[in-house]
Amino acid sequence: MVNIADPVTQWAFMILVCVVTGTGLLIAVAFFRRWQQIRYLRYVHTLRRKHRPILAKLLSGAQSPSGVEALRELPLADLELLLDPLFSKRKLPERCVVFLQALCAELGLIELWQSRLAHGHAAALQSSGSGAHQVHADRATMRYVLRAKSIRNLGMLRHRPSWPLLVNSLDDRHADIQLVALRSLATLGAPESFAVLRERLHAIAPGKSTSPPLQALQAAMASFDLTCVPALLPSLRHPDHQIRWHATEILRTMVCREAARQPGLALTPELLTPPIVELLLAGLPVDTSAEIRARAAEVIVFLADPRATPVLRNLLLDHLWFVRLRTVRALAHLRQAAAPLHLDIRECLRDDHWRVREAAIQTLLSLGPEGKRQLYEHFLISPDRAAREQIVEVIERTGLMSALVEMYSAGTKGVDALLVEQLASDAAPLGLSGVLRTLNPEIRQRFLDRYLPYAQLIKMMLPEETRPEVERADNLQQVLEFPPCLAA
């Protein structure tokens, strides 16, 4: 049936044979890899199970010369396998890092990793001597993986003397190595390396180069301590606005991170140096780039300087909405900075842009009783329904609505009570419907006991033509789905 002499058939047969062989090969490789993996995992498991007690003892700080000796007998490749899970951990306790660093130094691992970075993998094997030739065959083919792991480990161990090697790795031809080196430098936090990274920023930010990635460099620089901020001065003053922008962003991130760690953070000239403080007060807030002005606002709020208030007031009036947005958001961070600016923030509730209004509401709510009072007063007098809806939305989202209703039911007076009454009197009760439905029946009854006479009173007092189209009490009753007798 099949004509083998036909050249087309011959070709088809050849392809068929190749494909069958290929499929068989793939299946064989799949089985082989599974078998190899099982064997490898068993080996690693045995190794770790055997040495885990010694390792745990050493990492707890206990002295164990015999334990160290036992580990020293292992080939370096096995030691790396043994310790690798520690370096892959999310966060190693500081105490552990100290003991781990000492252990790695004693076992010659730090030397091996440094050597890998300084001279490459082959030289590292020669220099480290014993047992290193047993490095797993397929790992040796992925040398950059070993380099990357060495960089990661040195960073995790906070091995300060290695910072020049990590800086050199920023020039590695492999992009991943550059990235890992940046992250390790950030973990290490050696102030000497900050200036080097700043120079990289100057080279990358204007778009002359794309490696290492700008975002990674920015994240790495932002991880440094605030004491490194003075080294940012040349970048903050740089004529290129891109560099100034990235430097301001780095400064902002450093300050915000520190503020989260240290709630009462105050930036003083002693901490930042006087030239940076002056730049923050007089230079960056009037920068031609709006992005810089916006980011600077988030640093200025932390300045312990009375001149910061008028600067922030001006930024709240900036012609670009996102500068106003960032400024008003920043004011929520620090009550002291915002205290003289309550009225200015309240003005932002009239802003044309809804995001600025929303941020102003959130800021006022975060500023304590005075901020809330300003917000509620604005709600009561504002004719703008969209702005009122926004205020209600934020009040609901923060869970304040049920607290307000409960307070009203308990007989509280003042601006809070007026707010609840106005919400309930609305034709479509703003924000109250959900809360009232889920309220405890007893509190709901108390609420109605107080509110319904008020509603009746208002209804009688208002002239016929100014009454809302929908009867308020009826509307409320409908929302609550009460039987008419109860509402009456």
Add this chain to the structure above:
Amino acid sequence: MSHIRLFLDDGVTVFNLVVLSYFFLGNGIYTILMLLSLRATWVHIRQMTYQGLDALRHSPLTPPVTIIIPAWNEQHVIVNSVRSSLLADYPQLQVIVVDDGSTDMTLDRLVQSFGLVEMDGAYHPSIPTAPVRTHYINPTIPNLLVVSKVRGGKPDALNAGINLCRSPYFCNLDADCLLEHDALLRLMDPIVNSAVETVVSGGIVRILNGCETKNGRVLRVGLPGAWLERFQVVEYLRSFLFGRTGWHLLGGTLIVSGAFAVFHRATVIEAGGFSHDTVTEDMDLIVQLHQWAADNNRKIRMSFTSDPVCWTECPSTLAMLANQRRRWQLGLCQTLWKHSEILFGRKYGIVGWLSFPFHSYVEGLGAAVEFLGYLLIPLGLFLGMVPPGLLLVFILLGFIYGGFLSVGAVLLEELTYRRYPRFRDLLTLLVFAMFENIGYRQLVLFFRFQGVLRFLAGSRRWEKVAHVGAPAEG
């Protein structure tokens, strides 16, 4: 009579050439994609051993992300899906569920399970949508927002989610999907670490059937018991592990699963949001973004990473599978037709010259070519126009080459992620990979062909695949 014979002869010869070109082009490109993916996935796995996700997790510069879950009649799966999203390991996360006018208990289950209360939220649409009715929140779960809206279809629900989203990136997630703990971090990694503006980042969707789950988490990965689902496991591996990875490497990503992908919000809004024109809004958006970027001279990047995992339920009955595949094929044809100007368009680069033509011919038209091939080639044989021996060898080659590619996908899985830990699972996958092309492929082809016919008939029907809930919920 001789004229008819001549006409038939010519017709069959031309058709044979079309089938041959389809066979060689399709399989040739798939083989290249497989080889490319093999290397790329291998390297990626190695990278993860030293890169980790810690830097991203703790970086103050990691951008906030909003997960948008559109839901329509998803009462069986929605709670678990939202729970898994809320548990996702990501520093700044918001979850928005858009109930697209469900007529079942979807909304009630959400309200009960998460203790939600109604609120009167403001809605500022950047993209027009059907009206949003109610917002639901629980102040103790500040990062969850549920909105109910008038039914407008999945794209409309996604657009409503985009309008409500405040973060620079959003992740759309189907209501029947469970996110893996660190999937979002992995998905954001290429965005954060890219020198070029990455506007889309897609991940892999794996099949949940056969896995053990609890509280929105996959506890144990296993293969499903039914043959139909097992074939789909192999199919998903092939499609995601080397199909999408390969196209990503070539820079020709045309499909990112709408079940699970991260998008840059502002870019999507600029490109017009999810469109209602097709039944596969995910693919439509990707193609739309390519077109928008080329038209506006914008350099953007679309990324695909094969380790951020999202688990989804696959159809367990033939009827459900038919619905799903008909819709996919219909959507593919609609999208390719809608954006046909990309085809061989100079400014579209690899997308216009390789990816789009490949998808049009092999994936779109291919369903019809292959299906008709199964009908016309026996006709040619019957009429004596095709040598039977050659035909036999060719058919055998077709089956075996398909098996080769599927086995390649299983090998890729074995070399890299090895999600199916038992030896028996590997064996089962290999067996199903080898036999996928005998029977199952033809079945799916039939549904795809129906999809092509529906496209030609101008259908725009959205066929829903019902979900029964996570299997083996512990």
